[in-house]
Amino acid sequence: MRIDRKTTLTAALLVLGWAAVSVDGGPGVRAASTSGQVSDTHVFDEVAPGVYFAAGTGALNVASNAMVVVNEEDVVVVDSHITPDAARALIQSVKAVSAKPIRYLINSHFHFDHAHGNQAFPEGVEIIGHEYTRERLLGNVLDEPTYRVIGSPPAQRKIIAALESQLDGATGKARESLQLRIAALERHVKALGEVRPTPPTITLKHKMTLFRGSREIRILHLGRAHTGGDVVVYLPAEKILFTGDLFYDGPPYLGDSFPEEFVAALERLKAIEFETIVPGHGPLVRDPRKIGVRQDYIRRYRSEVSALRKQGLSAEEAAARLSFAGFGHYPGLESRNRGTVGLEIRRMYQELEGKRVSAR
Numbered sequence: 001m002r003i004d005r006k007t008t009l010t011a012a013l014l015v016l017g018w019a020a021v022s023v024d025g026g027p028g029v030r031a032a033s034t035s036g037q038v039s040d041t042h043v044f045d046e047v048a049p050g051v052y053f054a055a056g057t058g059a060l061n062v063a064s065n066a067m068v069v070v071n072e073e074d075v076v077v078v079d080s081h082i083t084p085d086a087a088r089a090l091i092q093s094v095k096a097v098s099a100k101p102i103r104y105l106i107n108s109h110f111h112f113d114h115a116h117g118n119q120a121f122p123e124g125v126e127i128i129g130h131e132y133t134r135e136r137l138l139g140n141v142l143d144e145p146t147y148r149v150i151g152s153p154p155a156q157r158k159i160i161a162a163l164e165s166q167l168d169g170a171t172g173k174a175r176e177s178l179q180l181r182i183a184a185l186e187r188h189v190k191a192l193g194e195v196r197p198t199p200p201t202i203t204l205k206h207k208m209t210l211f212r213g214s215r216e217i218r219i220l221h222l223g224r225a226h227t228g229g230d231v232v233v234y235l236p237a238e239k240i241l242f243t244g245d246l247f248y249d250g251p252p253y254l255g256d257s258f259p260e261e262f263v264a265a266l267e268r269l270k271a272i273e274f275e276t277i278v279p280g281h282g283p284l285v286r287d288p289r290k291i292g293v294r295q296d297y298i299r300r301y302r303s304e305v306s307a308l309r310k311q312g313l314s315a316e317e318a319a320a321r322l323s324f325a326g327f328g329h330y331p332g333l334e335s336r337n338r339g340t341v342g343l344e345i346r347r348m349y350q351e352l353e354g355k356r357v358s359a360r
């Protein structure tokens, strides 16, 4: 995880909490490591027999991690990346570790960087997600603020322009790396044109368990948190937990969140007996104390925003004024994109004002 990259670039690339749309070293992307590389596009780390942590190599913008679970008769995939283009590369990469058919795709939540590859999975693959995830993906997600500000083609073109403006001063390897990133992002923008949000075909409200041969796969909703319908995928025998954006080692995107309930959901996450977390972004996590760091970050953020509101500032003014300087939870917070911060603060204002936020 690169936390020392140039500030301007970080600001441009920070998306749903992390640098999920970066193409060279942001979470979900592991250009530096070739161990476990199964294709040009993917590295698969086998975290238990038949259970793979799937991340991108940087050749293609996949934007988020996936998990691949190979069972006796079939394969279960968790999360579908950011575009059908990225999902097709994931499906192709799965063939390098198993000839068995993919039977289920599970969506951790509705956000574009985890679910906009859904349509690439072949007919017959059932998509499992929370009922809220289905509701949102049936709605007009391509017109909503999170996608418009962060994921849309115009937002991505701004990032390309920022990278291009750095080309002039860059030479040698740095220039080469910039060019590769620009090429991957240009392919990404083209791929965005193909996206047709595709909802789960099977939904759950609280809990569902798949028994695939001897494999037990639990899908659990721990309460509203990063969105209204996050689920985690828990393998109790292997003590592996896929957490999507409910938890990874970095600041969460809060623009579609339920901040107060988020802290409580993380408390429930702590109670699950796990050894390895496969997060939605970034590297594997084995230290459970990091969940507490995320809780502290959300509490601190809420209390700062609440104080600014009490001073009479509008959400927009608060977004310009808020300083992350004293937070100390994660490095690089000061350079977070202010457009993204604005979406988060608007959301917290809604919560503080007691507006009904249940539907969105």
Ligand SMILES: [Zn+2]
Residues within 6 Å of the ligand: 016, 109, 111, 226, 245, 253
């Ligand atoms: Zn998300």
